[in-house]
Amino acid sequence: MGKHGTLGFFLGGVVGAAVGVVVGMMLAPRSGAESRAMAADAMNDAWDSAMDTYEQGSRAVADRFTNMRPQVDIATDELRAKVDAARERMEQVRSSLSSQVSSSSTQVASTVKDVADKVNTAIDGISAANTAEATSVSVEDVEHPAED
Secondary structure: OOHHHHHHHHHHHHHHHHHHHHHHHHHOOOOHHHHHHHHHHHHHHHHHHHHHHHHHHHHHHHHHHHHHHHHHHHHHHHHHHHHHHHHHHHHHHHHHHHHHHHHHHHHHHHHHHHHHHHHHHHHHHHHHHHHHHHHHOOOOOOOOOOOO
16 A cells, blocks of 8 residues: 555545544434543544554555665666676777777878888989989080171
């Protein structure tokens, strides 16, 4: 029985007892003092019954909560373990990516250096060839015959 069910049952018991007392007083062929005493006894009995019902409902809720707590603790522990495993996997991925990036940057730097060396070698070769051609070129001074 839920919290609202227990409260509804409690209120229903109190209202039912009150209605019973009023109807009993109206229909009873007793004196006023005797009727009032019986009404007080009936109200006390109804109140005791309602309190017993409320206490039983409270105990049932407390028992359910107590029984549910280990399950909640287990679920919390499982969730915590999954979060820890996910963090560990993320750290492994981060470490792996870091080493791959480092390796790739080293390879890129090496490749760039090799290309630069080849370009410099080619430029030196071209410069040497142009210098050789320039030194082999001779300038001849051709005199033009004077025109008389």
